[in-house]
Amino acid sequence: MNATRRTGTLRLRGRGLWLVASLELKQRLRSRAWVVALAVWMIVLLGIGALGLAPVLLTAQYDGVEQVSSMIFSAQIVFVMFAMLLVVPALSAGAINGDRSAGTLATLQASLLSPAEIVLGKLLAGWSTGLAFLVLALPSLVPIAVLGHVDPLYMLRLLAVIVVLTACVTALGLGLSALTRRTLSSVVLAYVLVIGVTVVLPVAWGVSGLVITDEKEVTVYSTRYSADGDVEADEPMTCEARRETRQISRLDLTMPLMWGNPVVLLAETAPTVTADRWRTGEDEGLDLLSTLKFGMRTAAHPLAPSNFNECWIEDRGYPAHLDDGSDGAPLWPMGLGLWAIVGIAAVTLAIRRVAVPVRHLGRGERIA
Amino acid sequence: MSENSSLDPAALGQPQPPDPSTPAGLPPLGGGSSPGPVPRRPEGPGIVAEGVSRAFGSVQAVHGLDLTAPRGAVTALVGPNGCGKSTLMLMLASLLAPDSGRVLVDGVDPTIDSPAVRAAVGWMPDQFGAWDSLRVAEVLETMGRAYFLPPAQLRERVAHLLELLDLVPLAQQPAHVLSRGQKQRLGLARALVHSPRVLILDEPASGLDPASRRRLLSVVRQVAAEGATVLVSSHILGELEEMADHVVFMDAGRVVDASSVRELAQRPRPWRITSLDEAALRAALGTLGVRHGDVVPAAASTSGHAEVLVHLPDESRAARLLADLVAQDARVASFAPATGRLEAAYLASDAARREGAL
Numbered sequence: 055m056n057a058t059r060r061t062g063t064l065r066l067r068g069r070g071l072w073l074v075a076s077l078e079l080k081q082r083l084r085s086r087a088w089v090v091a092l093a094v095w096m097i098v099l100l101g102i103g104a105l106g107l108a109p110v111l112l113t114a115q116y117d118g119v120e121q122v123s124s125m126i127f128s129a130q131i132v133f134v135m136f137a138m139l140l141v142v143p144a145l146s147a148g149a150i151n152g153d154r155s156a157g158t159l160a161t162l163q164a165s166l167l168s169p170a171e172i173v174l175g176k177l178l179a180g181w182s183t184g185l186a187f188l189v190l191a192l193p194s195l196v197p198i199a200v201l202g203h204v205d206p207l208y209m210l211r212l213l214a215v216i217v218v219l220t221a222c223v224t225a226l227g228l229g230l231s232a233l234t235r236r237t238l239s240s241v242v243l244a245y246v247l248v249i250g251v252t253v254v255l256p257v258a259w260g261v262s263g264l265v266i267t268d269e270k271e272v273t274v275y276s277t278r279y280s281a282d283g284d285v286e287a288d289e290p291m292t293c294e295a296r297r298e299t300r301q302i303s304r305l306d307l308t309m310p311l312m313w314g315n316p317v318v319l320l321a322e323t324a325p326t327v328t329a330d331r332w333r334t335g336e337d338e339g340l341d342l343l344s345t346l347k348f349g350m351r352t353a354a355h356p357l358a359p360s361n362f363n364e365c366w367i368e369d370r371g372y373p374a375h376l377d378d379g380s381d382g383a384p385l386w387p388m389g390l391g392l393w394a395i396v397g398i399a400a401v402t403l404a405i406r407r408v409a410v411p412v413r414h415l416g417r418g419e420r421i422a
Numbered sequence: 423m424s425e426n427s428s429l430d431p432a433a434l435g436q437p438q439p440p441d442p443s444t445p446a447g448l449p450p451l452g453g454g455s456s457p458g459p460v461p462r463r464p465e466g467p468g469i470v471a472e473g474v475s476r477a478f479g480s481v482q483a484v485h486g487l488d489l490t491a492p493r494g495a496v497t498a499l500v501g502p503n504g505c506g507k508s509t510l511m512l513m514l515a516s517l518l519a520p521d522s523g524r525v526l527v528d529g530v531d532p533t534i535d536s537p538a539v540r541a542a543v544g545w546m547p548d549q550f551g552a553w554d555s556l557r558v559a560e561v562l563e564t565m566g567r568a569y570f571l572p573p574a575q576l577r578e579r580v581a582h583l584l585e586l587l588d589l590v591p592l593a594q595q596p597a598h599v600l601s602r603g604q605k606q607r608l609g610l611a612r613a614l615v616h617s618p619r620v621l622i623l624d625e626p627a628s629g630l631d632p633a634s635r636r637r638l639l640s641v642v643r644q645v646a647a648e649g650a651t652v653l654v655s656s657h658i659l660g661e662l663e664e665m666a667d668h669v670v671f672m673d674a675g676r677v678v679d680a681s682s683v684r685e686l687a688q689r690p691r692p693w694r695i696t697s698l699d700e701a702a703l704r705a706a707l708g709t710l711g712v713r714h715g716d717v718v719p720a721a722a723s724t725s726g727h728a729e730v731l732v733h734l735p736d737e738s739r740a741a742r743l744l745a746d747l748v749a750q751d752a753r754v755a756s757f758a759p760a761t762g763r764l765e766a767a768y769l770a771s772d773a774a775r776r777e778g779a780l
Contacts, residue, residue: 065537073564165569166541166568415478
């Protein structure tokens with residue numbers, strides 16, 4: 055039959071999208087377990103913030119409050135992101151195969167809702183639920199951010215990364231849920247992938263630094279001490295350059311392993327710290343994430359001249375303004391791009407798997 | 423026995439696919455109003471399957487099946503477990519594509535225009551899946567919204583279906599607390615929410631109490647009377663006989679027999695004759711030369727009368743035998759079919775002779 059096929063698979067209507075999303079949300083909101091989980095989440099975060107700040111506030115060391123708060127803020131935001139990575143796969147990785155087992159997916163598939171509306175509605179619901187956890191973390195994050203004089207734009211960048219990552223991980227869970235028959239399989243698979251990106255790949259990256267090395271002749275800057283070791287206190291020492299062959303870890307070659315790492319992506323939002331400022335300790339607002347960002351940028355540019363500067367800033371002839379790689383290409387576009395590709399691919403896969411009429415069914419898979 | 427079960431000789435017209443964004447145009451059962459013009463119904467049978475096959479791995483669920491179900495009538499699908507009934511229904515509901523062959527539902531091929539078919543079909547699966555935390559009324563509202571019914575029509579429709587299927591007292595109950603029979607009623611209401619032109623019911627009577635079965639029968643007959651095509655599968659043959667106009671017997675993925683229920687009256691089946699006098703019954707049967715089974719004495723029968731089973735080719739022959747027995751003073755207390763027409767036809771098939779056939 056030579057007829058134009060009209061599957062309506064990608065048709066997207068606001069009413070359809072909202073129907074599926076609200077159906078999912080309604081079921082969650084009526085579950086006591088979710089209310090308890092949200093309450094526990096909020097209390098734990100408030101507790102962590104209080105426990106971190108309490109010693110500083112109680113000893114009235116107000117000079118240290120800003121620095122401590124800034125550190126606690128960055129630690130807490132990393133904690134929030136890890137917790138989201140634990141929660142979100144559980145939300146989305148059973149959304150399709152769970153409904154298929156319960157017999158409710160086929161009911162929706164047989165209606166006028168399009169596969170795109172079903173999948174994107176579920177994505178919207180999973181994402182919104184994940185963001186509810188983020189919103190509940192704000193009462194703990196905001197006061198600490200205020201105490202730490204955290205730049206509001208920095209905070210917004212952090213939240214934006216978490217929001218995007220939550221959407222992508224939700225999409226990943228949905229894709230796996232559409233791909234596998236059992237909910238347990240998709241949830242486990244989602245956790246394996248998330249743990250793989252956050253833990254396994256960084257370990258692999260670290261190991262690669264030991265394995266992949268290059269011998270390079272580089273210019274090393276080091277402090278020259280007098281031959282007799284008699285150094286007068288007032289006299290600055292001299293910084294001198296010499297050529298030297300060194301074994302260089304080529305962590306830059308395996309840097310793609312770290313592109314998608316959520317902690318690295320968070321760190322990318324931190325204010326950039328230059329090697330010179332790092333040495334002078336000018337950055338009072340230095341936190342865990344900016345430190346990590348500095349480390350990653352250094353690792354991404356193993357041959358940057360600044361990496362071989364071993365002089366003290368007080369030394370005579372100190373080589374200021376050496377290239378430290380801090381103005382090199384940022385990692386976040388690759389990381390977020392990677393996650394976006396994964397998310398879009400997962401949603402596309404889910405839509406294809408939900409599309410009817412079904413032509414191919416997996417082994418042991420049922421429609422209804 | 424024919425493999426082709428064409429029940430309606432009407433030639434298939436050129437179908438006009440309905441607008442899938444508009445709910446199918448049956449007027450609501452028992453009143454109510456549909457806004458806007460009623461879409462024109464395509465000509466021809468509501469359901470047509472031509473040489474349809476579908477396999478799951480090495481299992482051939484449906485094999486070269488031909489079937490036609492007319493509009494305005496109830497067609498019963500009868501067959502043993504695993505004979506392909508549910509698979510066929512999934513294909514008709516536009517959920518599953520056939521490997522080969524062609525399906526037309528309301529004049530439209532689901533593989534060509536799935537939304538048009540889904541707009542026309544109300545499907546009730548054999549296993550009810552409900553969103554457990556939703557209330558009964560909410561389940562119907564959700565389904566109505568999934569068919570994009572206008573809010574005013576949706577409210578009216580939900581209220582009407584709750585009443586029609588005796589779900590009003592349960593309207594605010596969560597779906598998960600319902601009994602199996604109540605869930606079946608909700609499932610039927612769900613399938614009817616958008617006033618479908620084709621209603622596909624997979625085991626709708628399963629778990630229903632007698633009163634609910636009567637209600638189901640009434641609702642299904644009403645839907646058909648309003649012009650819809652109804653295809654229903656069930657293992658409860660007695661009920662199907664009351665409900666259906668046509669019957670299609672399936673076995674091993676094929677249609678093995680098809681008939682109108684009315685025509686089944688012309689088929690042989692056993693009749694049970696009870697008499698107040700065993701000797702008179704024996705004598706009358708002997709005089710008339712009727713071949714019969716053993717006469718069960720009154721003391722050994724459940725009715726308390728002498729009983730005998732007689733196989734008769736059709737109902738007119740049965741009527742003549744009854745008249746002759748009365749004339750022979752056989753003291754007949756009752757004279758009735760030992761099985762329903764449907765059951766008799768099914769029991770005569772090869773499928774019925776296998777273990778666990780129904």
